[in-house]
Amino acid sequence: MKKLAVLLLTTLICGTGFAARIDTIKREGYTLIVSGNDEHFDDTIKQKLISTFFTVYPKIVKEYNKKSLKTVNFFIDTAYHGVAATDNGRVVFSVAYMTKHPNDIDVVTHEVMHIAQDYGDFDGPGWLTEGIADYVRNEHGVANPAANWKLPDYKPTQNYDNAYRVTARFLVWVETKVKKGTVKKLDSQMRDRTYTAASWNKLTGKSVDELWKDYSANPAI
Template sequence: MPPPPPPPPNKPVPPHNLQQPLPPPNRPKPSWPIPKFDLRVEDLSHPGASIFFSNINPFESLKAAVIASFEWLYTPESVPTHVELITLILRPMDGVAHTHGSHTSKEIHFSLDHIKNSENRAKDEIDGVLTHEIVHCFQYNAKGTAPGGLIEGIADYVRLRVGFRPPHWKPTGGDKWDAGYQTTAYFLDWIEGRYGEGTIRELNQAMKEREWDVGMFKESTGRKVGKLWNMYCAYLKGEDKPDENSA
């Protein structure tokens, strides 16, 4: 079945009521540079391992997560090609998952205990966690100087955009725009809806070769991040005012 058409230009998609994944922004579909994948399971007798394999085709899920990262954070011209190998390691461990590695080779460690504990919604949770971790394999971080909350927020922003939103996620506002994870993800989602498709892609791109500068938000939106956060919190409270200065 062909995918639905993208929304018309300059008509923001309401960001917080998405029941369906958004259509990816780049059309027609380019042939993205997919790295090689490897998979290691450190305890095949763990119940999380059988839950994983009965819900997931590892190659298809990893490839889809890479494509999601590329579609929401890059263009065919800007897509990074330096990652040659991504190894997924399923093993018993505390926590959910983490990613590390070299410039060309990444390792995603994913907890079999977490998979077991998410059994009732295993496929969405596994695909959601893989999407988050795969974003970390490619995203820019202002030469290591970007706020950790922004890095985690961008990873969950892509997860949110492709529709793997856990049931407990909701936009909350709060004191800090860079609290991270879904708090920052919903903020970025609102920015993308309000300032246009590609705004968060620009923010990621700005962090490619420069050290972190909070003015990067203003470069992409015309607004300082503090002002954006106040507008977003007002929007969540239903006090959103027309933004007279925005194009």
């Protein structure tokens, strides 16, 4: 009975891919630990994930949060059906998504910015969190054109709180047309838990609604 239990446990572990190897890569003060539950995951894609991490993450840490984690975990997951998700220094990537979209490698850039953001349980606006992450992907991405990823053209149906690329484009406009350095200060305030709706007025002289109205009238970036 004991042998059967051990055999069953071994079968379950191997069957779910938990026997897959764990890669630990260290470069210039940063450590990336890569694991997963799909032993057949394309190694070329995995190497791109690793390369992108070491290209973009040190730059993001230097620019946005020098206290950010120096050890990060990537888990390549057959059970996750989104794109990717980040929590507490661990990024989960969908096997299905990355296999279908192998060129969308700057998912890494977006997700590791979430590590640098480190907003914890601060109840700040989610649209701004995701907008800043896509703003950074636009600024630091290594292969956005290959993934056909770009900021969308302005449309009257949009609003600043649509999050992701819509918000990111608005943030680019604020940086270039209103006040350079605003995004970094918003990011810092979110991390310090000092962000409020009044932050926009203090940083730019206008509310976010007033800024959006100006942006809507002349959205060129």
